[in-house]
Amino acid sequence: MSKKGILITGGAGFIGSNFIPYLLNKYPDYHIINLDKLTYAGDLSNLKEVEDLQQYEFIQGDICDEQLVGDVFKQHSISSVIHFAAESHVDNSIHSPNSFIKTNIEGTFVLLEAARKYWSNSRYPNQRNRFHHISTDEVYGSLGETGLFSENSPYAPNSPYSASKAASDLLVRSYHKTYGLDTVISNCSNNYGPKQHDEKLIPTVIRKAIEDKPIPIYGDGSNVRDWIYVLDHCKALDLVFHKGQTGESYVIGGNNEYANLYLAKTICELLDQLSPKEKGSYTDQISFVKDRLGHDFRYGLDISKMNRTLAWNPEEDFIGGLTKTVKWYLRKYEKA
Numbered sequence: 522m523s524k525k526g527i528l529i530t531g532g533a534g535f536i537g538s539n540f541i542p543y544l545l546n547k548y549p550d551y552h553i554i555n556l557d558k559l560t561y562a563g564d565l566s567n568l569k570e571v572e573d574l575q576q577y578e579f580i581q582g583d584i585c586d587e588q589l590v591g592d593v594f595k596q597h598s599i600s601s602v603i604h605f606a607a608e609s610h611v612d613n614s615i616h617s618p619n620s621f622i623k624t625n626i627e628g629t630f631v632l633l634e635a636a637r638k639y640w641s642n643s644r645y646p647n648q649r650n651r652f653h654h655i656s657t658d659e660v661y662g663s664l665g666e667t668g669l670f671s672e673n674s675p676y677a678p679n680s681p682y683s684a685s686k687a688a689s690d691l692l693v694r695s696y697h698k699t700y701g702l703d704t705v706i707s708n709c710s711n712n713y714g715p716k717q718h719d720e721k722l723i724p725t726v727i728r729k730a731i732e733d734k735p736i737p738i739y740g741d742g743s744n745v746r747d748w749i750y751v752l753d754h755c756k757a758l759d760l761v762f763h764k765g766q767t768g769e770s771y772v773i774g775g776n777n778e779y780a781n782l783y784l785a786k787t788i789c790e791l792l793d794q795l796s797p798k799e800k801g802s803y804t805d806q807i808s809f810v811k812d813r814l815g816h817d818f819r820y821g822l823d824i825s826k827m828n829r830t831l832a833w834n835p836e837e838d839f840i841g842g843l844t845k846t847v848k849w850y851l852r853k854y855e856k857a
């Protein structure tokens with residue numbers, strides 16, 4: 522794609538802050554503008570490796586701010602958008618859904634409108650202008666013990682979070698169908714790896730374990746998630762952004778389905794090796810707590826479209842990726 526500015530929203534979040542260094546490393550002549558509000562979930566220290574690069578610019582701001590977003594498009598000749606910015610934590614959406622509706626739905630709408638208006642008046646009419654919307658597998662709802670979601674599965678979101686992401690996906694779809702905007706949507710499963718916010722399951726298990734506190738497992742721990750190493754997700758995003766078919770959706774998963782209790786025990790066993798307790802095992806700290814309201818039982822993905830059309834497959838071995846992740850958090854928490 523072109524050398525014009527690529528707007529990355531939410532680049533200070535977990536996946537964005539893994540993706541930006543990946544992209545700049547692979548495409549050193551790209552110019553990246555990272556627009557991020559820096560909510561509690563954003564952390565610029567995760568972007569230290571790129572902050573001094575000329576090809577990288579950070580702007581603190583809200584995607585709901587129409588004026589700001591319009592100015593960013595004009596001032597930076599934005600040629601494409603990769604839209605990560607979102608409120609992402611399901612538990613927060615259950616307690617306080619407002620910001621999810623605002624950021625995830627209205628924010629996406631503001632970006633789509635800016636893209637539609639700016640690109641239709643572009644000084645570069647032959648340039649390809651793409652809007653890549655980063656989304657979640659949670660839009661498809663919950664599976665039982667069997668079956669897999671694919672791009673053809675009906676939308677059936679269960680939490681305010683997933684409903685807000687489903688709404689934003691449908692807005693993106695409508696801008697393709699109605700205005701011919703060049704859009705792609707990717708719906709990914711649970712990411713793990715360095716730089717994830719402390720609130721999510723894997724960092725929570727590691728942090729509580731080394732703080733010698735109870736490790737909270739919701740319900741009976743039988744809920745299943747499909748885990749993908751964040752850099753495998755970044756590689757998939759690179760392919761979808763550059764080579765995905767306009768108007769299409771792509772389901773991205775790690776082929777690593779594990780029940781939460783099994784995952785927590787595996788992390789504890791890794792910690793037993795990497796940072797042994799004086800007595801006993803970290804698994805002794807696992808503690809069952811009240812279940813999440815409307816807790817989706819299982820997500821599992823059929824990733825054959827990514828494989829067939831973009832020759833992508835997740836590469837990271839789960840225990841290898843988890844070991845790197847545990848070591849990263851041990852360094853982070855032991856420093857803190």
Ligand SMILES: Cc1cn([C@H]2C[C@H](O)[C@@H](COP(=O)(O)OP(=O)(O)O[C@H]3O[C@H](CO)[C@@H](O)[C@H](O)[C@H]3O)O2)c(=O)[nH]c1=O
Nearest residue numbers: 609610611657709710711720721722725737738739744781
């Ligand atoms: C934080 C926490 C979570 N859990 C459970 C709830 C879930 O079944 C599982 C993973 O929880 P979380 O880490 O919050 O992630 P989950 O709700 O699956 O959603 C994640 O994965 C989604 C993709 O599937 C993303 O769209 C979301 O933004 C991301 O937050 O672990 C616990 O049992 N204990 C905990 O303390």
